[in-house]
Amino acid sequence: xxxxxxxxxxxxxxxxxxxxxxxxxxxxxxxxxxxxxxxxxxxxxxxxxxxxxxxxxxxxxxxxxxxxxxxxxxxxxxxxxxxxxxxxxxxxxxxxxxxxxxxxxxxxxxxxxxxxxxxxxxxxxxxxxxxxxxxxxxxxxxxxxxxxxxxxxxxxxxxxxxxxxxxxxxxxxxxxxxxxxxxxxxxxxxxxxxxxxxxxxxxxxxxxxxxxxxxxxxxxxxxxxxxxxxxxxxxxxxxxxxxxxxxxxxxxxxxxxxxxxxxxxxxxxxxxxxxxxxxxxxxxxxxxxxxxxxxxxxxxxxxxxxxxxxxxxxxxxxxxxxxxxxxxxxxxxxxxxxxxxxxxxxxxxxxxxxxxxxxxxxxxxxxxxxxxxxxxxxxxxxxxxxxxxxxxxxxxxxxxxxxxx
Numbered sequence: 001x002x003x004x005x006x007x008x009x010x011x012x013x014x015x016x017x018x019x020x021x022x023x024x025x026x027x028x029x030x031x032x033x034x035x036x037x038x039x040x041x042x043x044x045x046x047x048x049x050x051x052x053x054x055x056x057x058x059x060x061x062x063x064x065x066x067x068x069x070x071x072x073x074x075x076x077x078x079x080x081x082x083x084x085x086x087x088x089x090x091x092x093x094x095x096x097x098x099x100x101x102x103x104x105x106x107x108x109x110x111x112x113x114x115x116x117x118x119x120x121x122x123x124x125x126x127x128x129x130x131x132x133x134x135x136x137x138x139x140x141x142x143x144x145x146x147x148x149x150x151x152x153x154x155x156x157x158x159x160x161x162x163x164x165x166x167x168x169x170x171x172x173x174x175x176x177x178x179x180x181x182x183x184x185x186x187x188x189x190x191x192x193x194x195x196x197x198x199x200x201x202x203x204x205x206x207x208x209x210x211x212x213x214x215x216x217x218x219x220x221x222x223x224x225x226x227x228x229x230x231x232x233x234x235x236x237x238x239x240x241x242x243x244x245x246x247x248x249x250x251x252x253x254x255x256x257x258x259x260x261x262x263x264x265x266x267x268x269x270x271x272x273x274x275x276x277x278x279x280x281x282x283x284x285x286x287x288x289x290x291x292x293x294x295x296x297x298x299x300x301x302x303x304x305x306x307x308x309x310x311x312x313x314x315x316x317x318x319x320x321x322x323x324x325x326x327x328x329x330x331x332x333x334x335x336x337x338x339x340x341x342x343x344x345x346x347x348x349x350x351x352x353x354x355x356x357x358x359x360x361x362x363x364x365x366x367x368x369x370x371x372x373x374x375x376x377x378x379x380x381x382x383x384x385x386x387x388x389x390x391x392x393x394x395x396x397x398x399x400x401x402x403x404x405x
Contacts, residue, residue, distance in 0.1 A: 002065065002133070004072070005104045005148040007055035008140030009083050010208070015099075019162050019209040020080070021056045022242050028060070029071050035059040036219070039158060039244035040147040041386045042119050043253065045311050047097060054386075055143030056244070057150070059109075069105065069134060076103055076136045084138070102140025104132035104148065112149040119146035120253040120387065122310075154250035154389075156190075157219045159226030161241040163211040173203045175212050176232030183214060183229065188221040190249060190390065194382045201382060202229075211238055219243055251389035254307045257400045258316070259324065262302040265295065275304070280314035282306055284321065290377035291321045297371060301327035307399050319388055320399050322376045328366035 009020040018039060025034050037058040046053055062068045085098045112130045119142065129145040163173070180200055184192040191201050192214065202212040212229060216222035223243050230238050260277035267273050271286040273295040284295035295318070298304065303325040308316040332341050335353035342351035342360055350361040376398060378384070378391050395401040 001059065001061045002068075003057060003059050003106045003109050003148045005055065005057040005102075005106075005132075005144030005146075006080075006140070007102055007143030007147065008099055008138075009080060009101045010099065015083070016162070016209045017054060017056055018160050018242070018244065019240075020083075021058065022162065022240055023079070024075060025058065025242075026240070027075065029067065031062055031064065032068055032071075033061040035061075037242065037244050038147055038150055038152075039160075039246040039248075040116075040143070040150045041247055041253075042143055042146060043122060043124075044309065044385055044387075046123065053143075055140075055147035057144070057147035065107075072103070072105065072134075073136070081137070100138035100140055102137035102142070102144045103135065104141055104144045105134045106148055107133045110149050113151040116146050116149045116151060117252065119143070120247070121255065150247060152245065154247065154252065155245050156215060156217060156247075156249050157222040157243055158213045158215045158246050158248065159222040159241060159243045160213045161211045161226055161230055161238040162209045164237055164239055165209070167236065168209055169207050171205060171207055173211055174234065174236040175200065175203055175229060176234040179229050179232040179235070183225045186216075186221060186225065188218055189214060189216045189225060191215050191381055191384070194380070196380060197382070199382065211236065215246075215248060219245070248386045249389045249393070250387060251307070251399065253309055253385070253387045254319065254399075257305050257307055259303065259305045262298050262300055262304060264300055265298050267296060271296070275318075277304075280316065282308065282316045282318050283311075284318050285383075287383040288318065288379040289383065291318055291379055294321055294323060294371075294377055297369075298323070299327060299369075319385065320376055320378050320391065323371055323373050326369045326371045326373060328368050330364045330366055333360050333362060333365050 006021050007017060009015055009017045021037060035058060037056055040055050042053045080101050083099055083101050110130045115130060118124050126142055129142055135141050183189055193200055202214055204210050214222055214225040226241050229235055230241060258279055260279045263276040265275055271292055273284040273292055275282040275295055284292045305322045305324055306318050307320040308318045311317050332351055335342055335358055338353055338355040340353055340355050342353050344363060345352050350359055351363050352359045376391050391397040
C-alpha cells in the first residue's frame with residue numbers, strides 16, 4: 001500500500017492532469033486497487049501554474065509493490081515523460097513555463113500537513129518537499145507531494161467527466177441545460193451556475209479533455225449529478241467519469257483575518273480599488289462585486305477586516321471584506337432659518353450663516369454614513385477562486401467563526 005502523486009502534465013490550453021491520472025488508473029495491472037483520488041488546488045500565484053493549478057494523488061493497494069513500481073516506471077517513460085516541455089496558447093498576458101511533469105511514490109502517507117499549507121499559501125521550492133520513496137520528473141513533484149500530504153481536514157467533492165478526443169480542440173461544449181438546472185438547484189452542489197447571469201460554471205471555456213466538473217458537499221451527490229448530466233440526451237458523449245475528493249471551498253489558502261485602518265483609497269483602471277493600510281496595500285479587483293463597491297465607499301480612518309492572499313510582499317488580494325467601524329462625515333452645520341451652509345468665521349470662532357448672520361459655536365457636525373458594519377461581503381460566484389469557501393458556510397457568515405458545513 002502506498003500513495004501516488006502527479007502534477008504538471010497540462011498546459012494553459014490543452015491536456016488535463018485529472019485525465020492523465022484517470023488514464024493511468026485505467027491501465028493499472030491486475031491486483032492493484034485504487035482508492036478515491038484527490039484533487040488539490042495549490043497557490044494561485046505559482047509561476048508555473050496552468051489553468052486551475054491542481055495536483056492529484058491516489059492511494060494504491062497491492063501485494064507486490066516492486067511490480068507496481070516497475071509498472072509506474074514504464075508508464076512514466078512511455079506516457080508522462082514525453083509531456084515535458086509542452087507550451088500552450090494563452091489568451092492572457094501571463095508568462096508561461098513549459099510543462100515539467102512530476103510523479104512521486106510514498107510507501108506511507110507522510111505526516112507533513114505543514115508542507116501542504118505552504119503550497120497553498122506561498123511559493124515553495126522542491127528542496128522544501130518531503131522526500132518520497134521514489135520520484136520521477138521535475139518541478140511537478142512539488143504539487144505531486146502536496147497532493148499526497150493533504151491532510152483532508154475540509155473536503156468537498158468534484159465529479160469530472162471527460163469528452164471524446166476528437167472534440168478536445170473545440171471550446172464549444174454540449175451539456176444538457178435542463179439537467180444542469182436541476183443539479184444547480186440541489187443545495188448540496190455549489191458553483192454550478194452563476195445566479196446573476198445563469199451561465200454554466202461546470203465546464204471549462206478553453207480547449208481540454210474536460211467536459212464538466214460538478215462540485216458538491218458529498219461524494220454521493222457529486223456522483224449522481226455527474227451521472228445524470230452524462231446520461232442526458234442533450235449532453236455530448238463522455239469517455240469516462242471519476243469522483244475526486246478536493247480541497248476546493250476550504251479557504252485553506254487563507255490565514256488569519258486581518259484588521260487594519262484605512263489610510264487612503266484609490267480607484268484604479270476599470271474600478272479596481274487600492275486600499276492603503278498599515279499592513280500594506282489591499283486590492284479589491286473590478287470583478288469582485290460587493291467587495292469592490294465596499295472598498296470604494298471607504299474613507300481614511302475606517303476600520304476594516306479582510307481575508308486575502310498575499311500576491312507579493314505588502315500586497316494582498318482581498319477575497320472577503322468587512323467594515324468594522326466607519327468614521328463619520330464632518331460637515332459645516334446648516335442654518336435652521338435659511339437652510340444655508342454656515343461659513344467659518346476663523347479658527348476657534350465658530351460659524352455664521354452667510355444670509356441671516358446667525359452664529360453657531362459648533363464649527364463642525366458629524367454625520368454617520370449609511371454603511372452596514374460587521375457584515376462580510378465576497379465576490380460573485382463566477383469571480384471566486386476554487387479554494388474560496390462561501391460565506392454562507394460560516395457561522396453568522398463570519399470567516400472568523402467555524403463553518404456550518
